[in-house]
Amino acid sequence: MATQELTFANELPLVNYGKDVEREIAVLEAAIRVNADLTGQYNPRWLAIKLLENDEDILEQVKKHSDAAVLFEKVEACTARLRKVYDDEVDIIIADRRYGWIHGLVQETVVRSTQNRMTFSDRIDRIVTDRVLGIPIFLLMMWFVFKFTTDVAAPFLDWIDGLIAGPITKWVVDLLALVGLSGSWVESLMVDGMIAGVGGVLVFVPVLMSLYMALAVLEDSGYMARAAFVMDRLMHVLGLHGKSFLPMIVGFGCTVPAFYATRTLENERDRILTGLLVPFMSCGARLPVYVLFAAIFFPENAGTVIFSMYLLGIVVAILLGLILKNTLFKTNHQGSFVMEMPPYRIPTLKGVWINTWERTSSFVRKAWTLILGTSVVIWVLLAIPVNSSNQFAQINVGDSAFAAVSRMIAPIFTPAGFGNWESSGSIITGFVAKEVVVSTMSQVYEVEETAEEEVEPTTFLEDVGGILTSFVGATVDTVKSIPLLVGINLFEEEEEEPMTGLMLAIEEGFRQSSGAHGKLAGLAFMIFTLLYTPCMVAVAAERAEFGAKWMWVSIIGQFVLAWLAAVIVFQGGKLLGLG
Structure with a gap:
C-alpha cells in the first residue's frame, strides 16, 4: 500500500494546506469515511489529497469501488471551487504548500556550516539567473553559439561545396x-x-552540426534549464510562464516537435498562444538561408547578422504576444512555473555526439x-x-x-x-x-x-x-x-575565399531587382524567410494540435507580417539612404 499522510498521534495533520484547501479535504474525507471499502484500504485524509491532486493511479483504484461515481462528483466540485479561489491547478497549490512545509522543517532542524551552504551550482546561479544579468547573459550565450556555428563550420562548408560541385558531379556525368x-x-x-x-x-550540414553541437553542450551542462527560469519573468509579461519558453527553445531546432511540446501546458489558452508564437523561433531549416545570404551581402559580419535573425524572431514573438494577450487572449490568469534546477556538469562527449547525430x-x-x-x-x-x-x-x-x-x-x-x-x-x-x-x-x-x-x-x-x-x-x-x-589570432591573416558562381548570381539578381540596393533586399529576404510559415510538415502538426481555425490564422498572419516587415525594412532603408 502506498505511503499514507503523516499525522500526529492525536490525528492532527503534520502539513496544513491552508484554510480553503483544508475545507475541501474535509468534505472529501467525510465522503470517503462513509465507504467501508475505501476506509479499510486507505487513510481517508491521504486519499482525499490524492484525489484533489488528480493522481491517475489512485483514480484507477478508486473506480473499482462502489459509489465511486458519487465520490468523483464531489472531487470535481471541490476542485472547481479551489481553481476559482486560486486561479491555478490544485496539484500545484498542494505541492507548493508541501514544499513550503518541508523548507520550514529543514530550516528549523538542519544545521549547515557556512562554507558548505553554497554549492558550486548555487554560486554560478547567483550570476546567470540574476534578475538584471540573466537575460543579457542568455543573449551573449546565443551570440557565441551562432558565432561558433558560422566561423568554425565555414571551412567544411567550402569543402562539401567543392566535393559536390566537383568530383561527385563529374563522376555522375562520366557514368551517364x-x-x-x-x-x-x-x-x-x-x-x-x-x-x-x-x-x-x-552543403550546410557542417553549419547545422555545429549549431546542434553547441546547443547540446548547453543542454547537457544544465544551462538551458536556467534559460527557461530566466525567461519566466519575460513570459509573465506575455501572460504566460517559463514552461511556455521550453517549446520555444525546442523551436530553435525544429518547429514540429515544438508544437507537440506545448502539450506540457495544462491551460488551453496557454497552449494556443504559445503555438502561435513558436513559428517565430528560427528553426534549423532556416539557417542555410541565413548563412548563404549573410555570406553574400554581409561577409564581414555574417555571425552577427545570423544572430540578429534569431534575436529578431524572439523580439517579434514578444511584441505579438503582447498584442494577442491584450486582444484575443485577454485574461487575468497567471500560471505558476515550478521546476527543479539540475546541477551544472561537464557535458560528456558521447552525450553531445548522440544528440548532435540524431538531429x-x-x-x-x-x-x-x-x-x-x-x-x-x-x-x-x-x-x-x-x-x-x-x-x-x-x-x-x-x-x-x-x-x-x-x-x-x-x-x-x-x-x-x-x-x-x-x-x-x-x-x-x-x-x-x-x-x-x-x-x-x-x-x-x-x-x-x-x-x-x-x-x-x-x-x-x-x-x-x-x-x-x-x-x-x-x-x-x-x-x-x-x-x-x-579575438585571438595565432596565425597569419589569409585572403578571403572568393564567392561561388551561385553567390555571385544571387547578388547580381538582387542588385538588379532592388535598384542597386542589393544589401537591403537581401536583408529583407532573410527577414521574410524568418517570419513566414516554417514548412508544410509544421502546418500539418499545427492543425493536429490546435485545429484548422488557428492553423489558418497562423499561416495568413505570418505571411502578412513577413511581407509588411520586409517592405518596411527595404523601403525604410531606402529612405534613410542605406544599402
Whole structure:
C-alpha cells in the first residue's frame, strides 16, 4: 500500500494546506469515511489529497469501488471551487504548500556550516539567473553559439561545396556518358535537378552540426534549464510562464516537435498562444538561408547578422504576444512555473555526439526524401517550355513553366526589393521546407553558371586524393578559426575565399531587382524567410494540435507580417539612404 499522510498521534495533520484547501479535504474525507471499502484500504485524509491532486493511479483504484461515481462528483466540485479561489491547478497549490512545509522543517532542524551552504551550482546561479544579468547573459550565450556555428563550420562548408560541385558531379556525368546518356534530359535531371537541389542543401550540414553541437553542450551542462527560469519573468509579461519558453527553445531546432511540446501546458489558452508564437523561433531549416545570404551581402559580419535573425524572431514573438494577450487572449490568469534546477556538469562527449547525430541525421534524411522529391518537381517545371517551339529540358531556365509562374507572383514582392522571379519562386517552394529555398536557387541559377565552368580531366584516384587533401585543409582551417572566437589570432591573416558562381548570381539578381540596393533586399529576404510559415510538415502538426481555425490564422498572419516587415525594412532603408 502506498505511503499514507503523516499525522500526529492525536490525528492532527503534520502539513496544513491552508484554510480553503483544508475545507475541501474535509468534505472529501467525510465522503470517503462513509465507504467501508475505501476506509479499510486507505487513510481517508491521504486519499482525499490524492484525489484533489488528480493522481491517475489512485483514480484507477478508486473506480473499482462502489459509489465511486458519487465520490468523483464531489472531487470535481471541490476542485472547481479551489481553481476559482486560486486561479491555478490544485496539484500545484498542494505541492507548493508541501514544499513550503518541508523548507520550514529543514530550516528549523538542519544545521549547515557556512562554507558548505553554497554549492558550486548555487554560486554560478547567483550570476546567470540574476534578475538584471540573466537575460543579457542568455543573449551573449546565443551570440557565441551562432558565432561558433558560422566561423568554425565555414571551412567544411567550402569543402562539401567543392566535393559536390566537383568530383561527385563529374563522376555522375562520366557514368551517364558510359551508358550513352551524355547531354540527355536524364543528365540534366541528375545534375541540374537532384545534385543541384539536394547538394545545395547538404552543403550546410557542417553549419547545422555545429549549431546542434553547441546547443547540446548547453543542454547537457544544465544551462538551458536556467534559460527557461530566466525567461519566466519575460513570459509573465506575455501572460504566460517559463514552461511556455521550453517549446520555444525546442523551436530553435525544429518547429514540429515544438508544437507537440506545448502539450506540457495544462491551460488551453496557454497552449494556443504559445503555438502561435513558436513559428517565430528560427528553426534549423532556416539557417542555410541565413548563412548563404549573410555570406553574400554581409561577409564581414555574417555571425552577427545570423544572430540578429534569431534575436529578431524572439523580439517579434514578444511584441505579438503582447498584442494577442491584450486582444484575443485577454485574461487575468497567471500560471505558476515550478521546476527543479539540475546541477551544472561537464557535458560528456558521447552525450553531445548522440544528440548532435540524431538531429543532423534527421536533417539528412529529409534531404534525401522531401527535398529530393521537391527538387525533381522543380526541375520538371524548369524543363517544361512555355513556348511550344522549344523542346523539353532543352530551354533556357527563364523560358520555363516555373519561371512563368514565378513571374506572376513576383510583383507581390517588388515593394520588398526581391521582385525577381528567381527569389519569388524560391519563396513559394519554401512553403514545402525552408531548406528548399536554397535548393531552388541552386537549380534556377545553376544553368547559367555551369556553362562558364571548365573541369580539367582527372582520374578517379586523383579525385579521391584531392578530396582527402581538401578535407585535411578544411580541418586545419577549422582549428585555426577556434582562437578567433575569443579575438585571438595565432596565425597569419589569409585572403578571403572568393564567392561561388551561385553567390555571385544571387547578388547580381538582387542588385538588379532592388535598384542597386542589393544589401537591403537581401536583408529583407532573410527577414521574410524568418517570419513566414516554417514548412508544410509544421502546418500539418499545427492543425493536429490546435485545429484548422488557428492553423489558418497562423499561416495568413505570418505571411502578412513577413511581407509588411520586409517592405518596411527595404523601403525604410531606402529612405534613410542605406544599402
